Amino acid sequence: MTMVENVRNGLLIGAAPRDEGGREPWFLDPREILRSVRLRWITVLLPVLLFLAVAAAWTRLNPPQYAASTQILIDPRGLQVVKDGLTPPDQASDASLLLVDSQLRVLTSDDVLGRVVDRFDLSQDPEFQGRPTLIGAVKDLIGRLTGRTEPPADPRLTALRILRDRTGARRLERSFVLELGVTSEDREKAARLAGGVAETYLARDAATRSDTTRRAGEAIEGRLAELRDALRKAEDKAQGFRAKRNIVGTRSQLVSEQQLTQLSDQLGAARSRALEAGSRVRQIEGVLAGGPSDSVTEIVQNPTITALRGQLAGVERLRADAEDTLGRRHPSYQAALVQEKALRTAIEAEIRRIAAASRNDYQAAQASERSLAATLERRKAEALKVGDDFVQLRELERQVEASRAVYEAFLVRARELQEQQRLDTSASRIISPASPPEKRLGPPTPVVFVAALVAGLGVGLVGSLGLELLAGRVRSRRRLEGHLGRTGLDALPRAPRGIADAAALRGEFGSVRGDGAYEVAVARLRHRLAAAPGKSSGSAPLVVLVTAADDRAGKAVLARSLALSAAADRERVILIDADPEGSLTRDLGLAARRDLAEALRDRTALTEAVVELPSGVRVLPRPGDLPRSLAGNLADALLRSDADLVVVDLGLVGGDVVTERLIADERIPELLLAVSAKRSHLAAVDRALKAIGPARRPRLVVTDAGLRE
Incomplete structure (x- = not known):
């Protein structure tokens, strides 16, 4: 039978696998990512549904909020209405910025916000009394059950707290302008509250200035009587001293x-x-x-x-x-x-x-x-x-002048402060009145759902990739090549149902020859094995050992498929069941005329121990007990057989001594390590390769791989 093979680069017949350095991890390959998503679509779908549900609950439980803002100019210089104001009219730039920052705190203080609460009667507004929540209901239930119920909160304090949380202010960069923002569920209410806070702040600022001026004037007036008495006493003392010492002259000279x-x-x-x-x-x-x-x-x-x-x-x-x-x-x-x-x-x-x-x-x-x-x-x-007396007189006169200067200064300042109480010297004003906002706060509802969808997809993709990394499955030939750093691994597509079961071996379906993808891939693998370098020439049969790391079923299907493919090409094939489980012998229900162990002890041909099936495949059943000492005799018997192809279905690597002895026998160069893309684990493959050792380089065959790998 002549077959034309369309092989990929690097998979030429007889080409030995080569190491490939610098191969990128499999989770950076888009094809592997799509494969993981297809395999774990539930892992991807659940976060998407969860995030969409959270987004729906958020949009349902959070009413729309509208933010209205107003701008207030804080002029630190003030108005120079009188010559000597209570506060300095001009200050350094750093001090001015500190003053504006301080007024920013005053703007959002409880004093101002509390007056706004009273002005707009927010203590009776349901929006500013807090809406019942699930957490609050649970707390109330626990409190009632434990007998630790809290007294009802003050409505005014509750409204003040909510208004404080919904009020924000900031100083615009490189300016003395404060921007005040208030959020509410109603556009008009947000604008009214923003304007009310700004107006209340300006009114409180003017009242504070007037009250400060009034208290300073009262303090000065309280000192005027004391200063007047002190001045009178000083003058009387100086005049008495002058008369007593008979000192005549002006205030400046005798x-x-x-x-x-x-x-x-x-x-x-x-x-x-x-x-x-x-x-x-x-x-x-x-x-x-x-x-x-x-x-x-x-x-x-x-x-x-x-x-x-x-x-x-x-x-x-x-x-x-x-x-x-x-x-x-x-x-x-x-x-x-x-x-x-x-x-x-x-x-x-x-x-x-x-x-x-x-x-x-x-x-x-x-x-x-x-x-x-x-x-x-x-x-x-x-x-x-009269010099000494005049010195004392001058000291008394200086005290009189000092008392008179202080008294006159306090008297003038008291009169000025009385007039300043009626003047508003503040230059602060609202430069941008609040208006009802057009748009609500936060992203639109479609954007929320799109963001939830994207976040769910991201979490799902990351979760699926993480689960894939934790699972450590082979999944594909490409992933296995990247893990081992080797290319050119053989791969078989998923085997059709029943193609290598007991009925097919018995020939109940007639000829098993076909042109399906699986049959072509098995035939290609068989021809590669036949053309592999190191095969002995002459009449010696091609002996192929088939084992696996953890996929017993895939190994058995591979061994049977190789035997059926060779039998379809009219080759003489012997399929040997060397698996300790004996699945092939059990499925076929075979019984040889002679026990394999007796034939190996006598070193006779395997003809009497072989059972020929209608499909053309001769099967060597596993005896009930195959001593480990006969493993070498089995290898000799296989190499002396009259078949063209001998396929040995071994057990798992490390499963029994007979399997290990046959794997270590250098006379049998062809060793296939079956790896299932779905069921095998990378760690198991590593353990199997480590157990086989560097002396033997098995040919890895990825079973049930995708057609496009």
Whole structure:
């Protein structure tokens, strides 16, 4: 029979499996994810239904909420109505931000919200009294059963608590604007409450400012009487001390001090005049001694001397003319000399008179200086006597001035605060009134259900993948290849019902040859085994050992299918039941003419122990007791048989000694390890490969795999 095989890359006939490094985990493969979803669709569906039910309950139990907001400008500067306000009109930026944050707390304080509750009568509003819930009902029932019932809550406190939970405020970034939001089940009510909270806050702020100003004014007025009495006592004490010590003067200076100042000034002036007069006397005396007279002001500016000098100049000219024209003996010349001498004598006499007057002035100036100096010394002595008293008087007067300054400042401030009580200096105002909102809070109902669907799918997918990881099943050839790091594993699709059962082996359905996917896959596997390297040449049969890690049923079906496929191709086939369970022998109900154990002891051919079935398959039933010492004889008998293909249905790996001895026999190179995609576990496969050891490299065959793997 000639068959054309359409094999995948890496599954060429005779190609040895190779290791593949860096293969991604199976749970990252979309095909494996879809496979897990199909297998565990209930795990995916239950979270979806649960989340959808929760979403439906949430939309049913939570009535729609609407949020209305308003914006309030908090101006920390205030209005500069009067010169000195109670609070500073301008502050640093950091302090202003702290002030706005503080007003944010005041806006949502219980004082403001409590007045809103009273204003809108929220204590009678069912929305603000709390709706009955299942948890509350359970608590009430437990309380009644245990006798620990709580007293009914105050309606006003309940409304205040609910309003506090539904009110939120925040400061907008980089501004002094507060945004206030209030939620309610009614659009109009939400807008009314938001506006009411803002208006109540502004009214309370103005009232607080006025009350603070009033209390400050009352405190100042309470001190005015004390300050007035203190001022009067200080003034009486200062005036009594002045009268007792006979101190006369102004508040700033005594009379004696004024006289000392005047005498000191007069003494200075007298000394200046004396010095000036002495200087004139010395200059005039120098002129009389023969010095120049042009440097003395009194002589130069004297009109008599000036006239005499003019006459002297005229006489000197006449004398000079007479000397030149008439000679020195002439009477005119002599008369001129007489006149010149008389004029010079007159000038000298005038200078002496000026000198005498200057000496008199100098003496008078010195006398005045001495008199003023004496008087000043007497006044100094008198001033020293009242110095200590005046120091005490000044201290008393300073106390009077201090008491008067404090009293006047308090009096002015009290009058200002009385007027400020009637003024609203706050610049805070509502810049964005609240309006009824258009949309409800939260996502729309379709979005809630879509989110629940997506969340349920996500939880379901993660749960299904997690359960798959915990289950550790093989599921597919691709997953097994990824786990073992090997490619090229053989795979068989799901076997049709009854294709390898006892009736098919007996030939009750006629020929088992077919062109189905399963028959083609079994034939391909058989031809690969026949073409595998290491098979002995000649007339030795192809001996194939079939075992499994934990899938006894899949192993038995694989062994029977290989035998039926070879029998359909007119090959001589022997199917040996070496499974301790003896399922093949039990299903067929066979009894050989000779016991297999006796034939192996005698080392005779297996012909007498073989039962030939109508399907062409010869079956070697398992004896009741096959000693482990005969395992080697069984291998020899299998290799000496006259069949083309010998299929040995072994037990599970590690199940019995005979199976282990046959697996370890290196004369039989073909070892098939059947792995069920549905029933086998990866851990069992690992244990089986570890038990087989690295010396033998079994061919893994994934049974009941998908057609598209």
